[in-house]
Amino acid sequence: MTEFSQRVEAISISGIREVFEAAGEDAINLGLGQPDFPTPEHARQAAVDAIEAGDADAYTSNRGTPELVDAIVRKHDRDNDLDVAPEGVIATSGGSEALHLALEAHVDPGEEVLFPDPGFVSYDALTKLAGGEPVGLPLREDLTLDPATVEEHITEDTAAFVVNSPANPTGAVQSPEDMREFARIADEHDVLCISDEVYEQIVFDGEHRSPMEFAETDNVVVVGACSKTYSMTGWRLGWVAASERRAERMLRVHQYSQACASAPAQYAAEAALTGPQDVVDEMVAAFEQRRDLVLDELEDMGLDVPKPEGAFYAMPKVPEGWVEEVIDRGVVVVPGDAFGEHGEGYARISYAADTEQLREALDVMRAATNALR
Ligand SMILES: Cc1ncc(COP(=O)(O)O)c(C=O)c1O
Structure with missing residues (x-):
């Protein structure tokens, strides 16, 4: 008999948390899967x-x-x-x-x-x-x-x-x-x-x-x-x-x-x-603007980004070491392989953050991308 069930031993705490903990307190967190708006x-x-x-x-x-x-x-x-x-x-x-x-x-x-x-x-x-x-x-x-x-x-x-x-x-x-x-x-x-x-x-x-x-x-x-x-x-x-x-x-x-x-x-x-659904429309409009910003910037850096058409994530293909380099420079993104083996070579960027933070984070990503070249 083992102390813990085989079922529970087969799973572990999601890798996403580890990324948050690795980043410093002042880090810009683009690792989160939640909107940055208040509840209506x-x-x-x-x-x-x-x-x-x-x-x-x-x-x-x-x-x-x-x-x-x-x-x-x-x-x-x-x-x-x-x-x-x-x-x-x-x-x-x-x-x-x-x-x-x-x-x-x-x-x-x-x-x-x-x-x-x-x-x-x-x-x-x-x-x-x-x-x-x-x-x-x-x-x-x-x-x-x-x-x-x-x-x-x-x-x-x-x-x-x-x-x-x-x-x-x-x-x-x-x-x-x-x-x-x-x-x-x-x-x-x-x-x-x-x-x-x-x-x-x-x-x-x-x-x-x-x-x-x-x-x-x-x-x-x-x-x-x-x-x-x-x-x-x-x-x-x-x-x-x-x-x-x-x-x-x-x-x-x-x-x-x-x-x-x-x-x-x-x-x-x-x-x-x-209740009124216009709050949803407003949030979606804000996400779309940010999607456009993130997509333009990442493409301008020379990254290959399948165009995200919904939710609030972008998943560019990134060079080896990119995620670590970006995290080291104070921006939290999640390595693609946290979402399965075929995610390797990608990074998930959540743009549920305000535009100012996003711009700052994108500058960091650009610097990290250049440093790896
Ligand atoms: C695809 C997907 N399904 C389900 C959930 C779970 O959502 P909830 O917070 O409602 O449990 C999430 C949360 O990140 C999600 O991304």
Whole structure:
């Protein structure tokens, strides 16, 4: 017998944290995956009101308050033209828990889960925690995931594949045609498509579509969150949207691991989802300006940067030693291989920082690039 489970020994704390710790206190941090805007005032106020009225003291229903569940249902109708049943929704502690529920409820030990590499760090770790076998899929030159690559890697043991658009760490946005293909693959191969759409509103070029719109079976589970859209990462509020039978299985996991999402956060999320959406437009416009600045500057330095079309990350190809050189000079960026082996030779730059800081950081990157020549 070993002291710790094999599942937990198979994972470790994400490499991203180590990068923060390596940088000094005065460093400009472009390593963070969170917007640098405040949570909308009306969302904050809704939580304050609920707390003061004593409405947020008790457990809510496991899947969330009926009002929040309804807000999520209406959000999918409004933004995605999707008809999701209230029984298909579970409010979770962030998109992170939503991913965990989707994998726990659908993956048996030894079954494979396919996901983009480089990709968000949780896909690999949560697959291992579920006892599954992670399979990282290499990306196209533009850093999108080719549906053909997914199809080639499907075996008898594949339980699920993850699609993430707009993507962390690449900023890549999948085309509607790709999303249609992912849906076809989920239908035809009878494998689950977990569509991580937490950045769905942050799109500059192209458009966000969900594979769920195109699927003819219920083989798509959508993961959503308030975290990025409303700059609410600290509130911990996300959700899954699925068929009733899938949600019922995920609810079993949620009931025992979480009981319910934090009640004050549920009130804030309801207000964010149902309130004015112009705050989102403003944030997205700011991100787009910064994307343009970062892209222009990096290209001007001679770096090869697949054009990021969404989220708030750029992922240039960088020469050997570049990440270390940039960090040494006081700017935190994350080495691409923190997101999977195929991320090697890239760096993730988060531009969720104000323009002045970004300009300063870009100057440092230019100096580091020149020093390496
Ligand atoms: C692609 C992706 N999915 C899910 C999450 C989890 O988000 P949350 O903060 O809502 O748990 C993140 C957070 O960085 C992410 O980048």
